[in-house]
Amino acid sequence: MTVQANDPGLSISAGSGTRIRPLLEWFARRAEAVAIGLVAILIGLALFSLFILVIGKSPVTLFQLMYTGGFGSWFSVQNSLSRAAPLLLTALCVALPARLGLVIIGGEGAVVLGGVAAAAAAMPLLGLVPPAVLFVFMGLAAMVIGGLWIGLAGFLRHYRGVNETISSLLLAYIAIALMNQFVEGPLRDPASLNKPSTRPLPAEYMMGDIPGMDVHWGLIIGILACILSWILMEATSYGFAARIAGGNVRAAQIQGLPVGKLITGFTAIAGSFAGLAGMVEVAAVQGSANASLAAGYGYTGILVAFLARHNPLAIIPVAILLGGIDASGGLIQRRMGLPDATVLVLQGTLFIVILFCETFYGRFRIFDPDLWKRSA
């Protein structure tokens, strides 16, 4: 069968096919991911609507409120963006190891220890250095401890065969206990009575807002981290090697790739991002390290990463979407009298349906590049 070349982009002949094919495949794969993702979200929303109907409330009102609360006004958009900031970083803590085939669910531990490390690093430097330098030291301290914490899970996985899901989780519980110990003990500000905290940062040492917005700099840090991670994964030889190791460990080892170093390194990078989330929380939101650091950002990050299918760039819109859902919780509670857990139910439903829809990848021939070639 001869191929009609009516569109230069799709013209396939023996000569040009090899050049067009990768582009076509790339496009088909993206189209499949977007289509299946959107359908999954619609199914999830439909199931959630059913649940809301069963308990006798109107899903239409709920979704309207969700939109108003999350994205309806400039104020709510800014609120959503602020909530998205830590999620960008904790999602990377799941997404990067996932590309190597590892399921890390203990990002929460790196967040809380990152926050404690940042607060501890700030103490001796207050008044000695300008805020920008202080933030660099706080960020480095947080990233080092976060990187060590999650990197340990990767290290144990490769060199001792300890399951990384379990070890990262155990490490998260240990981290929270350590945080409580530090915050109640050596690092405690004697003035913090009801809620033990480290000494608060003075106002001039707080990381402020992005100019013209009511959103702190954490958002920019998070977006930059996502872009850098994407470049690392897609455009460097390290990322390429990591993806090979994630696809087939044996093949990677036969190729002579340093799988152990890749796993340890990438989990450490992932952990350092989660640690940075803790630093942002201290420097931009709380002003001190305290139990509020364990607010569940690490766990919501898991959801964000899976929804984004571990693509660092896709994490940005997904985190903002979930930040918006999160931000609308209060409004739903006030206007409809529904518990604040409504948002959790919606998140859980979406999470299950989206994972379930993984099964549809490769099932629909419409996304098969070969089909397009023939019909073109």
Place this chain on the structure above:
Amino acid sequence: MDESGIGFWGVPLAIFAGAIRVSTPFIFVSLGETITERSGRINLGLEGTLVFGAMSAYAVTVLTSSPWLGVLAAMATGAVFGLVHGWICKFPKVNDIAIGIAMMQFGLGLAFFLGKPFIQPAAPKLPSILLGGWSGIPQVQAALNINVLFFIGASLAVFLFWAFKNTRIGLTLRVVGDSTDAARAMGLSPDTVRLLATAVGSSLAAVGGAYLSLYYPGSWNEGISSGQGLMAVALVIFARWNPIGCFLAALLFGGAGALGPALQSVGVTQGYYLFYAAPYVLTLIILIITSSPTRSLAGAPGVLSLTK
């Protein structure tokens, strides 16, 4: 005899009492997870199942004032969660670990959502058996005041140990868990076996939750679980998929968890929070010592993705 009469003897006694009191939910959850994992599947969502079980047990007990009906209700809801997990996981390309995390978030959210009206009312507790009547020391009496569910859990561990080896159901479960192909060749349906194993495992986990809300600490609130459902997965590896091992591991874990409060009761308050981490540190160390990068764990079901 007065409070201080037994002095530092109170520490081992409190650890013993704590081990029994704290371990019961761990026994049920880890036995449940053992059943599921023996069939070759991991259910990481037991934390959600456990908390939902705690909520439904408490709610039904408040409404009917019968704690045993509460336990039954928890088992039923647990089975439903397990069926959902098992059904979703039978589809190709679906990752059982990820679905577990999702089910956990869903279960927690739903439990908090539906459980909101039940935070205030009080529910009758599950009965316990007084074994300490022979002693005049109140601490000893309190330590030997043991809940019925603990004995049920202990007997269940022994029963499962026997059943895995000696019953048709136990052998079926193990074949399916060790080799999907061998099971198919024998005419078994691996998906159905795993579906049922996940449902049974989940309903046991929910009993663990019922213990939390109906006995110790004996109330329903959103912070009722301190990760018992998640820890179960680690305990099962630690126990090498052996039900009696699960029972012992749960006791050890409960005892380690009771260390902090026990020391605090005799005036040792230094490093209080670090003692909270003791069970997790202990589990991690044991995992590090016993794992190996070159071979899968002894006793691990062959199909299990956890150990690959």
